[in-house]
Amino acid sequence: MGFKLLLFYHSLMYFIFFNLSLTTILLVLSIINYVLRVKEYNINYVNYIIICMSLGLFLDFFLNISTYLPSNLPTQPETTIIVFISQLFLFISIALLIITLQHSSCDIIDLDYPSYLKSRKGSINLGNVVSQNKKKHKFFLSLEDLEKHMFVCGSTGTGKSNFIQNFLINFTKNHDIPFLLVEFKGEYICLQNNIKDMLILQPGENFSLNIFNPKGSIPEIHAERIFDILKSGQFLDESTEYSPQMQKVLVDILTEVCKEKKYQNWKGFYLKSKEYLKREHKKIPMLAQTLISIRNRIRRFSVGPMKAIFSSNTDLKINDLFNSRVLIDLSSIIRLGGEKEDALFFLNMILKYLWDENLTRGGREYNGIKHLTIIEDAQYFVPQDITKKTKLTTYLEDIALLQRGTGECLISIATRPKVSEEILANCGVLAIFKTHMEKAFQSELLNLQEENQHYLSILEKGTCILRVNTIKRPFLLWSPRIERNGLHNFEIQKNNQMIMEERYVF
Structure with a gap:
């Protein structure tokens, strides 16, 4: 009889210690889950593990309560203490899980997303749709939506430039369409690693334009x-x-x-x-x-850095500029001692040539997009108070308003939506990244319900709310990060030379 009692006691202790081990593991997982949730990591699968373990331990305890707390067992204080600690760990874990779930529900952006079939109708991979903080299937933008222009907005460092870089890389994989990308900061130069036929033009350094040469015109x-x-x-x-x-x-x-x-x-x-x-x-x-x-x-145009930029005897043909994939890095003008206004004047010249080129081409044989113009920091070029500005802003506004029928597509990127209303009113694709300014106005642009305006302030880096004309409601989109490997000037010159020799651009 004593041997059986001893065997029973050892079996009981085994069950109790095993239960304690499981509840300890559960508590550790719950603590890790809570910490990760506070740091805003996507750890939903940990929640499922904790829920399953908690249910299992509850069932085990209540189904075997007579084993854990036998009525005929002699009083054993250590057994009671271990059982108490084990159940305490279980209840603490459940409490932490509830707190974690409540915390997470405050930061989850709950938007409907397009189905797999709707997401595959396009040809340009923008990234993955997101639902409940989980990445779903890939979304492909159609040329039909892009034809109506694109506007990208968000605070600095939220992922706008990465979004455009990812867009251009995937756009050039499937479409042999030229583009003109204009920027101030030199952060798109790395794209030449991914888009091998993209020329990088730096006014005053490796590129100049003689404005006095009519190049065949009257x-x-x-x-x-x-x-x-x-x-x-x-x-x-x-x-x-x-x-x-x-x-x-x-x-x-x-x-x-x-x-x-x-x-x-x-x-x-x-x-x-x-x-x-x-x-x-x-x-x-x-x-x-x-x-x-x-x-x-x-x-100001005939002396200083602008003199060399606009009077050099270069062999560049302006038509070739719009028939190639080109990045114009305006930061070179600043490096040469010019001012931002000089860079804007240079862009105005390029846009005037683009305007004339599109008017010459016309829309009689329109069959879709023939050229992309991408403008970074558009708030400098198309400010909202456009009527107080001059022709510089008018060219971009008119491209958005009038030249879609000629096959021109305008993509504008800005930190705030303080751009011309014509730009905003004529875009078929709108991508808004994290922002704390003008949320009501941007929500209206996105067709986002008023109670969801706070979504714009809790977007994670690299994630945006996207609205396209062919999909009824806005949805959450994540774009993969593009590695930025810088290029030295001699590498840019070497790559440019190879491109020019292959395409006979110049």
């Missing part, structure tokens, strides 16, 4: 174009205007400069100005003062 028309560009460069000084006489004189001189190759530089411009003064001073009143005013207004 000199008179080209002169009018230069006047528009020079006029638009005065956007910082709203009181500065060109009088009708000043406009006539400047266009006449520009026409003479553009007609002869040897005069197609700033030196030739000033020489032709002197000749014009000698020839026309009797016909045009106060011509000398008019020429002085013209020189004062164009000084």
Whole structure:
């Protein structure tokens, strides 16, 4: 009888210690689960493990309660203490699980997401749809949605540039369509590692454009174009205007400069100005003062870093610029001693050529996207108070408003939605990353319900709320991180040379 009692006692202790081991493991998992949840890691599978273990231990205890607490066992204080500790661990674990689940429910973005079939209708892989903090299937953007332009917005460091880089890499895999990407900070240079035929142009360093060379067009028309560009460069000084006489004189001189190759530089411009003064001073009143005013207004473009950028004898054909995949890094102008305004003026020139190119092409044979224009930091180029600005912003606005029918697609990236309403009203794809500003306005753009506005403040890095025209409701999207391996200048030059030799661009 004593042997059986001893055997029973040892068996009981085995069950009790085994139960204690399981509850200890459960408690450790619960603590880890809570800590990870506080740090906002996606650990839903740990919740399932904890729930299953808790249910199992509860069932084990209640089904075998007579074993854990036998009525005929002699009083054993250590057994009672172990059972108490084991059950205490179990209840603490359950309490931690409840706290963790309540904590997680505050940070989960609950949006419907497109089905697998709807997500596969496009051809451009943007990333994975997300639901309940879990990545689901991949989402492919269609050209049909992209044709209506794209706007990407979010605070600095939230993943906008990575989103665009991922988009361009996957876009170029399936579509042989040229693009022009313009940026200020040089953070897209690494794309040349992934897009092998992308030229990197750095104004003043490896790229320049002679604005006086008509390149086959009529000199008179080209002169009018230069006047528009020079006029638009005065956007910082709203009181500065060109009088009708000043406009006539400047266009006449520009026409003479553009007609002869040897005069197609700033030196030739000033020489032709002197000749014009000698020839026309009797016909045009106060011509000398008019020429002085013209020189004062164009000084910023004819001296300093901008002089070399706009008067170099380069062989670049502007048409080739829009038939290739090109990154224009405007930060080179700043490095050369120019200002942000000089970089904006340079872009204005490029956009004017793009505008003319699209008008020449027209929309008579429209069959989808023929060219992409991607503008980083669009808030500098298309500010919301557009009516107070000059032609610089008008070109981008008109591209969005009028040139979709010519096959032009505009992609604008900004830190805040303080851009032209025409840009926002004419976009078929809208991606909003984490932001704390203008949430009501951006929620309206996304067609996001008012009670869900706070979603915009709890988005994780690399995750955005996406709205596309062909899907009724906005949804959560995660984009994979693109490794940024920098390139030295000699590598850029080498890669550019290889691209030019293969494509015969220049």
